[in-house]
Amino acid sequence: MSNAFSSPLMCGLLVFASLASAQQPQSPQSSRRDVAEIYASLCVNCHGPKLEGGLGPNLVDDTWKSGADDESIARSIREGRLSEGMPAFSGTLSPQDIRALVIYLREQGAKKRSESTSFARPVADKVVNSERHAFKLETIAEGLETPWSMAFLPDGRMLVTEKAGRLRVVEKGRLLPKPISGTPEVWSRNQGGLLDVAVHPDYARNGWIYLSYSDPGANDSAMTVLVRGKLREGRLVEQQTLFRARPEHYRTGGVHFGSRIVFDGKGHVFFSIGERGRKEDAQELSRPNGKVHRIHEDGSIPKDNPFAGREGAIASIWSYGNRNPQGLARHPVTGELWETEHGPRGGDELNRIAPGLNYGWPVITYGMNYDGTPMTDRTAQEGMEQPVLHWTPSIAVSAIDFYTGSRFPQWKNDLFVGALAQQELRRLRLEDGKVVHQEVLFKDVGRVRDVVSGSDGYIYIAFNEPDRIARLVPAPQSSSPRERPAAQSKAGEHGH
Incomplete structure (x- = not known):
């Protein structure tokens, strides 16, 4: 060759x-x-x-x-x-x-x-000159153990989930010593634990906080569950279970729980569940894993869901053939639902999720087995959706969010993508449903577990190893040369 x-x-x-x-x-x-x-x-x-x-x-x-x-x-x-x-x-x-x-x-x-490429590795007080904005990476909270997700309350406090099962509060840049009590028991092993936290868009009126977590089942099994509750005097109360799989659908093993939570502003909640390491389940409409789901905010099933009323199908399923979706976000202008999911060795995907569609896993994939052995030669098949973009080799893509603030005006509506193994934060420019440009903002300062466009206009990041919460803040343009070239789409990062 x-x-x-x-x-x-x-x-x-x-x-x-x-x-x-x-x-x-x-x-x-x-x-x-x-x-x-x-x-x-x-x-x-x-x-x-x-x-x-x-x-x-x-x-x-x-x-x-x-x-x-x-x-x-x-x-x-x-x-x-x-x-x-x-x-x-x-x-x-x-x-x-x-x-x-x-x-x-x-x-x-x-x-x-x-x-052969130099990437920014921001430290305290070091300015990074990116393509469109100069910024600093500012640590705001330490002392956390494997922070997984962040969400803001209207008063500016931040809720943070720790995978071990604790819900923490960061107030005015300080991690409060006591976690919120009354949170559900979680199956915290390998990739399982307390996962996403989301605050209802109308929280000021209704006070609802949503959580996803790996729920322990019989015979050391587990499955992703969605609940909601209200904060009262440091405790989660009035809890309601919105989605729980049937006991026979729980799976053993410690991988691929998903999970992210997104509101559409129309009374619906979207959430994702990984295929739990059983790849064939992603194609089965009778099983909840390997899917993106849609329910009403109270847990009831919308009658216009694509598989509602179909015999044998899980009525909450919105899309299927999804491997391990750990990123989910709505476009602030179009309202489209965007998703990122881990591929195997190669084939991490960015998808635009639409109702009833099959995103192919494991029948088609751009990856192979972790041990380097072949999985399939098929990357496309009739009736299965192509990713908008795939990263091959894998970057271990994690959370995503669209920037909606005003502190970085030239990043408005861009999609920010985190990566675990490659320890990156990427900025993607989308036009007409396609990725037209990528930029690696920084690399190798920690595994990026979550990224959130904060209500104050800053971009917040949850890091693992070392565990901390940081944010991007605007900075005057540095007089030193830019630290690395723009990360254009290269071979292996293909759009469709």
């Missing part, structure tokens, strides 16, 4: 010799080989152990003469360029193997670009 897929004849002969000595020709089957092992056995002689070239060209310099999109690269691997010394691998590699190799090339290319 080569990024131009025009390697010297000698390289092709070496590959053919390697294949002939390794095995006899046979029909390829989906393998369980790690993609790195596939590369090492078939490609390393020509392109080197670091993919930087040798007899064959460099595979990580983002130069592709035969097409830079995934299908063009897959076609070159599958069909080869025999006249130029590039053999065809269709008789040796399954379509799933070829797809895994494409993802592997994306991962290695992104790693190489990251190593």
Whole structure:
């Protein structure tokens, strides 16, 4: 293989010799080989152990003469360029193997670009000159344990969930020592715990606070539950359960609970539940996991929900085929519902959620298994939605929010996206339902668990490792050069 897929004849002969000595020709089957092992056995002689070239060209310099999109690269691997010394691998590699190799090339290319790119790592009193605004990252609360979500009360106090099960209050930049009492018992293991908190848009009148959490079930099982209650003298009272799955729908294992909560201003609540590590459940309308749901604010089911009245279907389902949605937000102008979900190894998605649609997991995906083995070669199928954008390799996408304040006027209505593994905060500019630009505002100062456009016009961030709440505040433009170039969409970050 080569990024131009025009390697010297000698390289092709070496590959053919390697294949002939390794095995006899046979029909390829989906393998369980790690993609790195596939590369090492078939490609390393020509392109080197670091993919930087040798007899064959460099595979990580983002130069592709035969097409830079995934299908063009897959076609070159599958069909080869025999006249130029590039053999065809269709008789040796399954379509799933070829797809895994494409993802592997994306991962290695992104790693190489990251190593050669300088990103902002803001510290106290250090100004970051981004593309449109200069800002500082200001810590406002410490002493938290794995903060998961933030929400503002009308009086300016901030509610913060800690995954272990505590609901905390930050008042005037100070974390109050006592958590809110009376919160539900949570199943706090691995990814489970107390998850999202949301304040009703008309809180000043009705006082409702909404929480999602992993609820313990029988035989060490758990499932995401949605409740609401009211604050009274430091205690959560008048609690009501708005959504709880049937006992037989609870799943064991500690992954993929979701979950975010969004109001539409029309009396509805949207919330997300991950597929709980059972990928096939995401396609089953009789199960609640792997879905975005819509209910009335009191927990009743809207009659116009897409599957209300369908025999065997969960009536609250709004969309399905969603893997692990940890970002959910409404566009402040169009009212459209936007969602981010974790892919496997690759294939993190940004989706525009519409009623009744199937977003494909696990039938289609831009990712592969975590162990580097193939999952599927299908990235599209009739009747299944394409993501607006996918990040391959994965950034471990987390929460999202649209900026609605006035302190950063040139960011108005932009979408802010957090990332856990890549420890990033990204700004996305949307036009006509498409992502037209991305910028990495900072990197490597902590796992970004939540991002919120605050009622005071600042942008608030919940960090894990180290655990704290911080905010972006405007700053005068620094006289020093900008710390890193704009993070334009690169190969592997594809819009549709």
